[in-house]
Amino acid sequence: MTTDIEEILRTELHQAVEHAEVPTDALVRTARQRGVRAIRRKKALRFAPVVVGMAAVVAAIALIAPRTTSTTPIATTANEHPASNLAAKLAAALPAGLQEQIVQGSLGNKNTPDGAFGFVMVAPKGGRVMFQISVVKASSDLARPLNSSTDHLSDAPRRSSLKARLAPVVAQAKSGAYVITVMESWLPDPSKLGGTDLLNQVSRLGSLPMDQAALQRIANETGWTVSPK
Amino acid sequence: MLDDFTEFATERTPHLYRSALLLCGDHHGAWDLTQEALASVYVAWLRRPQAIEQPAAYAQRVLLNSYISKRRRRATHEIPTDEVVEVGYQPGDLTLRLSLIEALNQLTSVDRAVIVLRYYEDLSVEDTADLIGISPGAVRNRAMRTLAKLRDTMPLELKEQL
Numbered sequence: 517m518t519t520d521i522e523e524i525l526r527t528e529l530h531q532a533v534e535h536a537e538v539p540t541d542a543l544v545r546t547a548r549q550r551g552v553r554a555i556r557r558k559k560a561l562r563f564a565p566v567v568v569g570m571a572a573v574v575a576a577i578a579l580i581a582p583r584t585t586s587t588t589p590i591a592t593t594a595n596e597h598p599a600s601n602l603a604a605k606l607a608a609a610l611p612a613g614l615q616e617q618i619v620q621g622s623l624g625n626k627n628t629p630d631g632a633f634g635f636v637m638v639a640p641k642g643g644r645v646m647f648q649i650s651v652v653k654a655s656s657d658l659a660r661p662l663n664s665s666t667d668h669l670s671d672a673p674r675r676s677s678l679k680a681r682l683a684p685v686v687a688q689a690k691s692g693a694y695v696i697t698v699m700e701s702w703l704p705d706p707s708k709l710g711g712t713d714l715l716n717q718v719s720r721l722g723s724l725p726m727d728q729a730a731l732q733r734i735a736n737e738t739g740w741t742v743s744p745k
Numbered sequence: 746m747l748d749d750f751t752e753f754a755t756e757r758t759p760h761l762y763r764s765a766l767l768l769c770g771d772h773h774g775a776w777d778l779t780q781e782a783l784a785s786v787y788v789a790w791l792r793r794p795q796a797i798e799q800p801a802a803y804a805q806r807v808l809l810n811s812y813i814s815k816r817r818r819r820a821t822h823e824i825p826t827d828e829v830v831e832v833g834y835q836p837g838d839l840t841l842r843l844s845l846i847e848a849l850n851q852l853t854s855v856d857r858a859v860i861v862l863r864y865y866e867d868l869s870v871e872d873t874a875d876l877i878g879i880s881p882g883a884v885r886n887r888a889m890r891t892l893a894k895l896r897d898t899m900p901l902e903l904k905e906q907l
Contacts, residue, residue, distance in 0.1 A: 521895060529861070532845075533766050533767055536772075538762045538763070544754040546780055550781075551791070552787075555792070
């Protein structure tokens with residue numbers, strides 16, 4: 517009986533498909549295209565392990581680095597410029613939550629003809645920079661555009677408000693003292709910004725979660741003025 | 746080398762496609778399976794031609810492996826349908842053939858592969874076992890059980906003719 521079924525299967529299976537239309541040319545053509553794509557994909561993936569490995573190393577460094585940066589001890593030597601460790605002092609003055617968000621490598625000091633300044637940038641992990649804290653000499657080129665930009669404001673009440681807010685900066689400029697100010701990172705050239713943007717920026721200066729006591733301590737140590745209050 | 750592949754593929758595609766049609770039960774599945782097998786042969790043909798001394802057997806093995814692995818993935822599992830397999834001109838006993846094909850659709854992928862390889866490809870038990878990757882004893886057992894199952898699913902009047 518089983519043999520009969522086997523014979524039936526042999527006959528019927530062949531007959532079931534022997535008249536089926538086979539799109540040979542289309543199949544061969546598309547199979548070749550698919551094969552070419554597979555080869556390209558394999559070539560592209562050849563270096564994938566290396567890329568993944570490098571990304572892992574970079575990620576590991578990024579995870580470790582901010583902690584080491586924010587805890588860098590403040591070194592002072594007799595020959596150092598007063599501003600040379602300013603960035604580290606600024607970093608230390610930040611609250612704990614913000615210290616962890618200091619952008620790696622963003623601690624900086626710079627000497628200019630007008631004086632030295634330090635800065636530190638703060639950003640959430642993977643996000644854009646939130647703001648930059650800078651210490652500048654009020655009479656330096658860095659502070660000057662901030663003052664001069666008020667002249668471009670067309671809105672008179674806002675202009676006078678901004679001038680009032682900037683009064684301490686102007687006063688410090690006259691005396692030649694340093695000021696600590698907080699700026700968003702895209703503000704280094706405020707003269708290019710519109711008046712409203714600048715006004716909004718300045719109005720936010722006093723509301724950042726800075727450790728004011730720590731900043732005051734820095735000011736006391738360096739003899740600089742913390743502004744604005 | 747590419748011309749060789751095209752020549753081989755053109756000659757072998759009809760057989761591969763018909764074999765795939767019996768395995769899948771529909772033209773879309775057969776198209777995809779044949780294309781996948783031919784693409785794998787193409788890649789091997791270019792990258793390591795020495796690995797495929799017998800391209801026909803290699804293509805048949807790829808086709809079978811693709812079929813079994815596809816059936817294992819639930820997302821692409823075959824969905825039973827009311828429509829019977831598309832077939833062309835059919836001389837002989839149409840009722841018997843349709844019953845057989847419907848019964849084939851109910852089989853597991855390995856059982857179906859055993860039937861197609863043994864009774865369509867006319868392979869020996871040993872060759873079938875080698876292609877599927879199971880023992881010859883398992884092939885015999887599966888074939889025996891499947892044949893009994895196929896016979897049970899046939900209409901009564903056909904059973905009486907056997």
